[in-house]
Amino acid sequence: MEKFRAWIFLAIGLFFGFLVSVFGKNILNLTWKSEIGLGDLFNFVNTIIFAFLLQQYFQKRFGDKRVEKDHIISLIKEANNWLENSRNKFIVCYDNGKITKADEQEIKALLRNVANSFEEVKVSLKECKYDNELNYFEQATDSLYLEYKRNITGGNFPTKPYDGNDFNEEETTYQKLRSKLLSIIFKINTI
Amino acid sequence: MINTMNLPQMMVRIASEFSETPGPRSRDEGDYSGQQFLEEILKPRFEEAKNTKQKLIVDLDGTDGYATSFLESAFGGLARIYESREILETMAFKSNEEPYLEMEIKQYIKEARKT
Numbered sequence: 001m002e003k004f005r006a007w008i009f010l011a012i013g014l015f016f017g018f019l020v021s022v023f024g025k026n027i028l029n030l031t032w033k034s035e036i037g038l039g040d041l042f043n044f045v046n047t048i049i050f051a052f053l054l055q056q057y058f059q060k061r062f063g064d065k066r067v068e069k070d071h072i073i074s075l076i077k078e079a080n081n082w083l084e085n086s087r088n089k090f091i092v093c094y095d096n097g098k099i100t101k102a103d104e105q106e107i108k109a110l111l112r113n114v115a116n117s118f119e120e121v122k123v124s125l126k127e128c129k130y131d132n133e134l135n136y137f138e139q140a141t142d143s144l145y146l147e148y149k150r151n152i153t154g155g156n157f158p159t160k161p162y163d164g165n166d167f168n169e170e171e172t173t174y175q176k177l178r179s180k181l182l183s184i185i186f187k188i189n190t191i
Numbered sequence: 192m193i194n195t196m197n198l199p200q201m202m203v204r205i206a207s208e209f210s211e212t213p214g215p216r217s218r219d220e221g222d223y224s225g226q227q228f229l230e231e232i233l234k235p236r237f238e239e240a241k242n243t244k245q246k247l248i249v250d251l252d253g254t255d256g257y258a259t260s261f262l263e264s265a266f267g268g269l270a271r272i273y274e275s276r277e278i279l280e281t282m283a284f285k286s287n288e289e290p291y292l293e294m295e296i297k298q299y300i301k302e303a304r305k306t
Contacts, residue, residue: 105212108256115291146295153258159220 009058013051021047065191068128073185075124079117080181083148086110087174090152094162104158111149118145133188140180148173198246203236206253216260225264233265234272241281251286262292263299270303 021043089107093099099107118141125134151170152162162170205213209232210223217226233249240247251257270278278300284293 104258105255108258112256112289115289119290142294145291146298149295150259154260154263156216156220157258157260159215 005062006055006059009055010051012058013054014047016054017047017051020050068124069188069191072121072124072128072130072188075117075121076181076185076188079114079121080178082110082113082117083174083177083181086114086148086152087170090162090170094167097161099158099161101158107152107158111153115145115149130188130191133184133191136187137184140184141177144173144177144180148177198244200246200248201236201240202248202250203232204250204253206250208232211253212255213257213261215258216264225261225268228261229265229268233269237269237273237278237281241277247282249282249284251284251292252288256289257292259295262296263303266296267299267303270300275300275303 086107089103089110093103093107121137122134125131125137148170151166151173155166205228209228212223213225213228214221214223216224218224236247239245266278279297284296286292
């Protein structure tokens, strides 16, 4: 894929060089000679160098963007993993019918990791100047995260065990949040 | 609207002044509850800050984390006694360990219903 893109950029650069030469001939009334002189050779070399530089520039630019996107996507996946871990812990507590002191501490720590991983995604989106995506991420996840945290640490947490209602609410919010995280990955991939 | 930017400051450090393991919602549910924090620390300090025109900084770092039940009981509880606007003007929050907490607490203050 990288090599194919490099060839595309080289072709674009050559085409651009050709356009510049046509522009010189037709618009600036430069003469077109059939024999090759030193100046023509110089122009030809210039065109090749120009095409090469353009290729390098765009190659680097597109390559950097891909690295940024991959980095942000890996952070979103990490956030999704923390969310999944929180959910697994919630289900264990629901199945056990009780929340021990250790469970309480673990749930709070897992939720802190979810929140902080969301924060890292926001910081990266801001640093990479993906303002629209940052706005979308904040709108999509902030309120859902708070709702999720409320589902599993609100009410009488940690005194009373989770009931069926808590289970349904957690399931609904978890699926919404997860689906938003996946939609953000697709959105970033298509920038 | 009062400009609170240049007000002198006073601090509440939850981890050192209250507990490193903040607990449940109310006193009858267990130790270090949100209700206990509200009654013993937050409300008196808030009143002092308000009366002496100081900014009250709540330092949330250094604990094991906060459940929604604790935060809602403490900060939502304060907003059931005083106006949300007045609380948000007087208080500020510091949380390097979990920046989301500030947004969360402000939401509980704004959403608190007076009973």
